[in-house]
């Protein structure tokens with residue numbers, strides 16, 4: 280259901296509100312609103328100015344902010360393609376500011392309100408182009424946010440530079456920042472690695488623009504919103520930095536892309552948008568989405584959240600026998616398993632006795648070593664890492680150990 284609150288913002292001189300391209304209609308009501316024990320209502324769209332509405336939210340109540348604010352594109356006149364057709368650029372009234380100073384003041388105010396709404400361990404993502412991202416980054420740092428990464432969204436299908444006077448503008452930048460330097464922000468490292476076929480996820484993301492069936496249309500078949508973001512972008516953002524049940528606030532909701540992905544991934548959302556026509560589009564979109572409620576599908580257990588299994592347990596349970604010989608995957612080094620769970624090995628500098636990690640590091644002359652992935656045991660004709668034996672114990676004990 281839409282929480283139908285209308286706020287009028289008077290603290291800043293905004294460009295006059297013109298009628299949006301799509302005619303405004305009264306938004307349909309849905310019955311999905313959820314009130315949390317903290318008193319915060321989620322799965323709602325608030326209509327009005329985001330600064331005023333964010334100020335009205337309980338302080339320290341949301342886990343993540345995703346913000347796609349006005350770009351302040353400062354377009355000077357119409358842009359035509361070589362065949363003289365008009366380019367559908369973002370020239371909407373909500374993207375117009377009288378000066379950079381006014382844009383900066385607006386940015387400072389909404390970022391301050393967003394920071395207040397965030398939990399101490401919360402984080403923010405802001406997306407922008409070269410027109411505004413540097414200003415956003417500067418102000419974020421001024422306000423005490425702690426920048427964690429800047430992500431380059433490389434567009435698979437960017438719009439060409441029709442005038443041929445500059446490079447094709449083929450990317451946007453997202454800044455990911457925690458509320459403060461001390462925030463214990465969430466990063467689902469293992470989910471990102473899993474999404475990327477077991478390779479660390481990099482900070483350059485190659486994703487297409489929102490086109491085809493995903494692009495929402497108005498009653499005249501025109502784009503319902505000039506800057507609708509692709510769901511794939513939000514999928515990665517939310518998978519990386521939230522857990523099921525977390526509350527995600529989007530102060531520039533537009534067509535509700537953040538809400539749509541949040542709902543698909545069983546996160547809670549709070550959207551804020553000024554324009555009635557966009558709210559209507561977002562409402563219709565969100566109504567059609569079913570919540571995925573299966574924790575096993577949605578949750579990637581982080582390796583460091585898994586129960587600790589000491590190496591000695593493998594011996595106690597008979598998965599490895601005292602005297603068994605372990606080698607690295609290339610069979611350059613070997614070590615014998617002792618009855619107390621230490622390894623014994625002969626290296627160039629003499630005998631080593633210690634944990635799987637310490638002996639692995641000593642034999643390689645390395646400062647550290649993950650013994651679980653370094654040491655292997657022969658099973659039949661294949662070598663398997665001892666980590667797979669640890670996993671057997673975790674699988675047996677799932678439920679009782681957690």
Ligand SMILES: C[S@@+](CC[C@H](N)C(=O)[O-])C[C@H]1O[C@@H](n2cnc3c(N)ncnc32)[C@H](O)[C@@H]1O
Nearest residue numbers: 328329347373506507508531533534536552553
């Ligand atoms: C760049 S668009 C966001 C598009 C959105 N991410 C999507 O995928 O559809 C920015 C949106 O912010 C809204 N907006 C601009 N200023 C606002 C304000 N002060 N308060 C609330 N909404 C605002 C605009 O109407 C516009 O829909």
